[in-house]
Amino acid sequence: MAVFPQYQDAKTDDRFRLGQQKGSLPFYVSYNKPGAHYPMHYHDFAELSLVTEGSGTESINGLVHNLRPGTMSLLLPHHIHELRSDPACPVKLYSCMFDITILSGNPYESYLSRWLHKVGSELPSFHHFEGETLDAIALLIGQIVREYEDARVGRDAVLRGKLVEAVTLLLRAVLEGQPVEDVRQSDPGIRAWSIMRYIHLHYNEPISLNTVSSHFNLHASYVSRTFKEHTGKTVGDYMHELRIARAATLLTASGMSITDICMEVGYDSYRTFARVFRQHRGMSPSDYRLSRDKPVISS
Template structure:
């Protein structure tokens, strides 16, 4: 049976008002499983209780206290808790752009884009390291959920999140590069390396032919596996990734529509406007205004 990853809209958890920090943190309990899914925002989590198995872009690893996971937008993932276990974890979701406030951040932020390709999507920490991360996540939760925000709330959240992410980046970047994640697909698992590559590089210039050339297969082969695994054509799937990213930028930034078009990988504004309207039923401008009215109500 073909299983199509579910797109989950997590914007209801984030404050997407202009000028507000698009950030969410909570403590999640997983007693059975989460469905195979993806979403528009970065997810950064840290397990504090229980055990299970997490799959990220088709690669599985064990979850237990002290394991942190990092997923870029539209990385496909699911969790299965072990029998009789409840996986309890801190879960952060945020817009990647909130980290890019300074050119001095470019070196380590660039490494985050390589999570899942050059570096692992998870890291397991020692007891001492875990205690430090647990305290940082707790501070993030307290700061984010104060009934009355204190001065400098956004700066404090960015500072704490940066601290936790730097600990994670330093841990995974010491691992050997994970070239085995991008491999020529075989008959047993032809889809995951290709879909993972697309979810990382969807803002770049991509075509069915360039993707086929990268993986050493034929363009018709790319068409067949996308239709089989997603029920969509390659181009439809690519457009979906780009439009969901554009929605994020429309709701959480003041970026001009022409810049959003370029930022999300479209070759022309005309194509972006046509695809956006076909997907959402509104122009980008109307979509942004509609959500501004909903926030104000």
């Protein structure tokens, strides 16, 4: 079966806008019961979650781990994520969604930039907290929820501080070398996931099958075959899908010129951009923008 993750964009996510009605911080938190299966997806914002009830499994960049009360996970932008919940004991969790830049810019927190980018590649994306440490984490998440819901003076500063603390406790737990349980590779192997994640991170740059192959020091035919077996698409088609999905969002949710959008999503030729966009959306970029500006009239 072909695998094609859904894309979620902060620019069109109402939850970010609702969160920013109380402050300027690009952040929101919610308590979720995802259901039996939350399909594979990725987004341009980061996500920190804590399981409070239930059991199931979570896949992040092709690595699967068990979920149980106390499991905290950190997704960086463009990490590919899927969740399955035990029908007899469904998962319930808190999710904090935020712009990753919240965690940067403070010279006293340089350790974050040193380790954060390794999460999901060189470092695990999750940790199972237990005992007193879990109590501290649960208390911290509760404080984040209460602060988020109140429009009090200094709300954004407090939220950022507590978010930094929560991410730091996760990094500390991961770096202290405690054993990581129940991690296994998803069929047909982690290589295709690594290729997919690389494309997600660099699709808006001038990359090609040869660029991807060179990055992984692999033969282009091997990369092409492995990727198509896993996704049902060629590397080129997959990059076009990502670029056009992003362009469609920018056409709808931003005031950027179409020429700027063309460059922003990785095309150096407007003719190519317009041709590929029409293939995927059935109309030109300008017509697409106009169609989204018109109100829907029901018959």
